[in-house]
Amino acid sequence: MTLLDFDFMRRALLAAVVVGMIAPAIGVFLVQRRLALLGDGMGHVALTGVGLAFLTGSAPIPTALLVVIAGAIGIEVLRGRSRSAGDVILALVFYGGIAGGVLLTYLAGNRAASSLNQYLFGAITTVSSTDLVWLLGAALALLAILAVFGREMFAVSFDPEVARTQGIRTGFIGVLITILAAVTVVIGMRTVGLLLVSAIMIVPIAAAQQVTRSFRGTAALGVLIGLASAVGGVVASYYLDVPSGATIVLIAIAFFVGSLGLAAAGVRRSA
Amino acid sequence: MKPIRTEQLGINFGGQPVLRNVSVSVDAGEFVALMGANGTGKTTLVRAMLGLIRPDAGRAWLFDTPTDSFRDWQRVAYVPQHLIAANAVPLSVEEAVRSALAGPRQRLRPLSRKQRTSIQDALDRVGLGTRGRERLDHLSGGQQRRVMIARALVTGADLLLMDEPTAGVDQGEQNRLADHIRDLHRDGATIVLITHDLGPVASLATRAIVLGQPSADSVRYDGPTPPPARWTEQFWHHSHDEESGPSLLEGP
Secondary structure, three states, X not given: OOHHHOHHHHHHHHHHHHHHHHHHHXXXXXXXXXXXXXXXXXXXXXXXXXXXXXXXXXXHHHHHHHHHHHHHHHHHHHHHHOOOOHHHHHHHHHHHHHHHHHHHHHHHOHHHHHHHHHHHHOOHHHOOHHHHHHHHHHHHHHHHHHHHHHHHHHHHHHOHHHHHOOOOOHHHHHHHHHHHHHHHHXXXXXXXXXXXXXXXXXXXXXXXXXXXXXXXXXXXXXXXXXXXXXXXXXHHHHHHOOOHHHHHHHHHHHHHHHHHHHHHOOOOOOO | OOOEEEEEEEEEEOOEEEEEEEOOEEOOOXXXXXXXXXXOOHHHHHHHHOOOOOOOEEEEEEXXXXXXXXXXXXHEEEEOOOOOOOXXXXXXXXXXXXXXHOOHHHOOOOOOHHHXXXXXXXXXXXXXXXXXXXXXXXXXXXXXXXXXXXXXXXXXXXXXXXXXXXXXXXXXXXXXXXXXXXXXXXOOOEEEEEOOOOOOOHHHOOEEEXXXXXXXXOEEEEEEOOOOHHHHHXXXXXXHHHOOOOOOOOOO
């Protein structure tokens, strides 16, 4: 039997395709804004959402979605109003997120604690049809937002001051990018895990930017590398019986090392 | 309709005045050089004119509309002193120019053929027509400043505010930039140019506004170029005091 003969593997591959394509498409804005670690932090916040779902018996993905969106808005509001430095605000929210997740999961009982690993490290073969519907819905929403606001996100990422003189509401676009990163984290948590989900946003872009000349080329090649890493990781995890999340990230890092070698050899595509 | 007007504008940073009692207006089609020593608030004034800084006193208008309610941004182009930070994700020259067309009015609208042509035209006009696919950060500083001018060109704006577009640029490149800016003015644009000196670009200005330290009212001179010697000497001494090298202020 091939891996496509199993329903759970078909769902796993579809989830991998979604994550592999969406995560770098959002990650390219984080890399340009030097917010590469924002995804890690949002992963911590998502843990509170997962813990809350365990405690209340609700579905983890939509609950985590609500919590990370609230967390993303909270970070931007606090950064705008607090006297503390921006990184201190981020740290507070992130620590609060992981502490809240651990506490809520503990309160939910032993069974929840044993399920937590699926969300921390990913368990793509346990993706249910309902999970998939949520993933596809969230991914379509992200693509729609990118289609509407992508050019403004691009302008703000490169020069926020000049973007303001083009009539772009830079504060709103900043919040939007943080929310998109947060939603991407939730999309990726079942595939790569909350602790590694940021990698699939950032590493494919880091690999692509070694050999590209343009933002659009970097985003396109990043999406291809993300897709290849995610699908390759799922296939490898099936045949080698190894964890999918870690395998996906290691394949992406292999792409990065390879592109470093190509860049050192002087290869730069016209992309 | 006046493209720019300020009335008794005052701005403080950390309780210290940076601009005091600035009341100026710029008529359509004027070319104004905004001059003064370091620390006299030239960039701050331009940023306040654009609504990027909220003044502590007074008001500013763009095209007779208060800056905080101004929405007609396609009429305005800003060329900041800093270059685009294209050192994280690569940015092509063509993308840098195209980014000037992003905005709320462009949502869900693909670029028109006219807009795509205008991008190439703008690059052609600044002599970079064949460099559109290259990485922006692989160009020289002067070439990147020409890209910034191309960004302004592509907007078709009729008001341009430029903050030291010739900073760090050699004489030959300054002459080329002067040609491009002269073309813009000839096409009818209103131009406000921040400058330390009356080099080839600033010598195109017909009016100078000289700012001084904000111990008194900031505007020390507002009239035809070149400013009288007593202001140029004062400015020259300020520049000498505060900068590593002299900033020459000579008549055109």
